[in-house]
Amino acid sequence: MLLTVATATILFLFPIAQEVGADEDKTHAPPPVAIDGLTGVPIDISTLVASVVFHLDTRTAVVNADLTFEMTADGMPVFDLRQEIVSGTLNGVEISPAQMAAHDLGPASGTIRILEAELKAGATHTLHLEYELQKPQSPQSIAIGWGKGRLDWDFFFSDLNQGRYMEMWFPSNLIYDHFGFQLDLQLEGALAPHEIVTNATVQKLGDFHWQLSFPAHFTAFSHMLVVVPSEKIERSTATAIMPGGKKISVDVCRLKDTNTSNKTIHKRVAEEMIRFSKSTGAWPHGNRCTVFVWSGGRSMEYDGATTTSMGALSHELHHSWYGRGVKPRSQNDGWFDEAWTTFAADGFRMSSAKLGEEGTKRTLCSDNPWNRTTSGDSYRPGGAAFHRIADAIGEKKLMGLMAKFFAKYQLKTASTQEMEAFLFEATKNPAVKQVFHRYIYGLDGSWKDSDASKKE
Numbered sequence: 001m002l003l004t005v006a007t008a009t010i011l012f013l014f015p016i017a018q019e020v021g022a023d024e025d026k027t028h029a030p031p032p033v034a035i036d037g038l039t040g041v042p043i044d045i046s047t048l049v050a051s052v053v054f055h056l057d058t059r060t061a062v063v064n065a066d067l068t069f070e071m072t073a074d075g076m077p078v079f080d081l082r083q084e085i086v087s088g089t090l091n092g093v094e095i096s097p098a099q100m101a102a103h104d105l106g107p108a109s110g111t112i113r114i115l116e117a118e119l120k121a122g123a124t125h126t127l128h129l130e131y132e133l134q135k136p137q138s139p140q141s142i143a144i145g146w147g148k149g150r151l152d153w154d155f156f157f158s159d160l161n162q163g164r165y166m167e168m169w170f171p172s173n174l175i176y177d178h179f180g181f182q183l184d185l186q187l188e189g190a191l192a193p194h195e196i197v198t199n200a201t202v203q204k205l206g207d208f209h210w211q212l213s214f215p216a217h218f219t220a221f222s223h224m225l226v227v228v229p230s231e232k233i234e235r236s237t238a239t240a241i242m243p244g245g246k247k248i249s250v251d252v253c254r255l256k257d258t259n260t261s262n263k264t265i266h267k268r269v270a271e272e273m274i275r276f277s278k279s280t281g282a283w284p285h286g287n288r289c290t291v292f293v294w295s296g297g298r299s300m301e302y303d304g305a306t307t308t309s310m311g312a313l314s315h316e317l318h319h320s321w322y323g324r325g326v327k328p329r330s331q332n333d334g335w336f337d338e339a340w341t342t343f344a345a346d347g348f349r350m351s352s353a354k355l356g357e358e359g360t361k362r363t364l365c366s367d368n369p370w371n372r373t374t375s376g377d378s379y380r381p382g383g384a385a386f387h388r389i390a391d392a393i394g395e396k397k398l399m400g401l402m403a404k405f406f407a408k409y410q411l412k413t414a415s416t417q418e419m420e421a422f423l424f425e426a427t428k429n430p431a432v433k434q435v436f437h438r439y440i441y442g443l444d445g446s447w448k449d450s451d452a453s454k455k456e
């Protein structure tokens, strides 16, 4: 339901969110990785504090970033940043960029940086970095849009290539890690008003100066940010009333060249949010939802937010329950975002003939703990895997169990093995195990003969 539609500049001031799931981050990290004669040890980031100043006249953007973290074990810390580091300090002592070089783990993982200093677990460490923001050194990334006194900048995360989350722009971690992020953002030399469209809490400090606060339960793929000249968009807020009466403030920004109206977008957003609240559970992202609509093909989900075409709106909103509500713990678990959304939101079903036959085995969840890409087979073949489970245990039963799984894991991370165990424990139906065995882990034969079935 819609109440008001009004154009507004938005100032969100909410209490700082509780840290959800952060206690478990250290145990959810992948094992240390040996490469190029070094052994990199995963870290647990507590906070990222950064500032970026865009100088529109010279088309340069200067970043200062402070990463505060603990080690998961003694050793050399692993982090990622797809920018060229100019200078840095570790715990106040200068370190050279060569001591934080990128190391290539192969096409599925891409590069990670290993900081060549032996650090102790149990202590808090601070890495300070300075660099100029450029087009990220990540596959299929897009450049900063420099205009005459104008800026177009979109975080533009993606699951489908490695190195396409926060690490494109700011020092970050793999997706097992929850951490808070404070970003001070300034435009100098702007010749027109700009809008900040984001799922952060925003404090406007000046006409071209904003303080963004992303909550501590976010992981590296949660953050939405679009900076755009105001003249390009139409922005409106409306209240959507959820089942049970909870009011959600929906912030809609629409690029003016899209062939729809803000009113239509608000109506669709409210309808879909009500639909998924009924099927899966209450909206998990506080009392707001942020939607940026454009025409064209690329759409992306964020925590309680999306940048999307109208065609993908329903799909991307559903990810605020599955994908960015329940979050995959590693990219090996990223298949379930797409598979469950394809089945539950997009309504994909196999033909009954295909459902009755054994299908091609697929590896949607790999056994490489450093994998950083979601398989393209996660969509339809992944949706088909859920259809096979629904066929075995009943669709209503499966929908109910996935709602319970959501209730248990919302704003936390979940693994494929936890989902498999949850569905199997609740049903004791061996077909569940066999679907995971063949269509998720990509294994031959029966789950009963497999070591993978004994893994938790």
Ligand SMILES: [Zn+2]
Binding pocket: 315, 316, 319, 337, 338, 341
């Ligand atoms: Zn998706």
